[in-house]
Amino acid sequence: MNTDIRALALGIGLFCGATLQAEAAKLTAFTGYLPPLSINESHKGIAVELMELVAEEAGLEIDIHFAPWKRAQLLAENTPGSLLFTAAYSKARSKKFQYIAPLVYTESAFVTLDQPLDTFEKAIATGKVIGVHLGSQRSRILHRFGVRNVEEITSAEQMSTMLRTGRIDAWYTMSIRASYVYRQQGFDPGELVIGAPVTHGTQWLAANKDLDPEIRARLAAAVSRVWRDPRYWQIVDQYSR
Secondary structure (H helix, E strand, O other): OOHHHHHHHHHHHHHHHHHHHHHHOEEEEEEOOEOOOEOOOOOOOHHHHHHHHHHHHHOOEEEEEEOOHHHHHHHHHOOOOOEEEEEOOOHHHHOOEEEEEEEEEEEEEEEEOOOOOOOHHHHHHHOOOEEEEOOOHHHHHHHHOOOOOEEEEOOHHHHHHHHHOOOOOEEEEEHHHHHHHHHHOOOOHHHOEEOOOOEEEEEEEEEEOOOOHHHHHHHHHHHHHHHOOOHHHHHHHHOOO
16 A cells, blocks of 8 residues: 555544544433423523533533423433433432433422421321322322322423412422422412422433443533532522522
């Protein structure tokens, strides 16, 4: 092989290698319509903006897709190398996904328009109809604690309207979500009676089991840096007003 041919072969090899590396750096991430963590393509949300910072820190291109939460999980489970956020930890989910790093810590409470519900026992004793997000970890938590008068509902917006119109008596959700969604629906969040936190949660960045270990390590390190970035709390605060 003469010098020109060897140079050409080397150039093609380097080009192909760079192309494969660039393609490997492009990731697909799935999330649900989970305001204020993940709202939609236009309004983003806390976790979406944090994921943009993570992508920047990791030197990766992440293409974020929204879907109803149960479908988002199915899509991530069946899309090799994809990401899923924000996901609470469960033993069943850990068999389908690998957990990379915590994105956001949250508190969940019962939200009513009258008396506060500060415990699961009080929620059971009052017999109130509790609204909870369809297919969520909170739904499983309610059943685990013996709360049976539960209605699973597809969206936070629907739940806030149902609470205000008396179609459900209480809403079990993240405290930050209740106020945000209620305000976005045009209602006064001052009407809400938010009980004491009954559970604390970690909203994780997770991934399909096939995610490359090197990419996983880059993402985990990037999340750690984002936690120390002043922009982290600026993002959280802007959705808490």
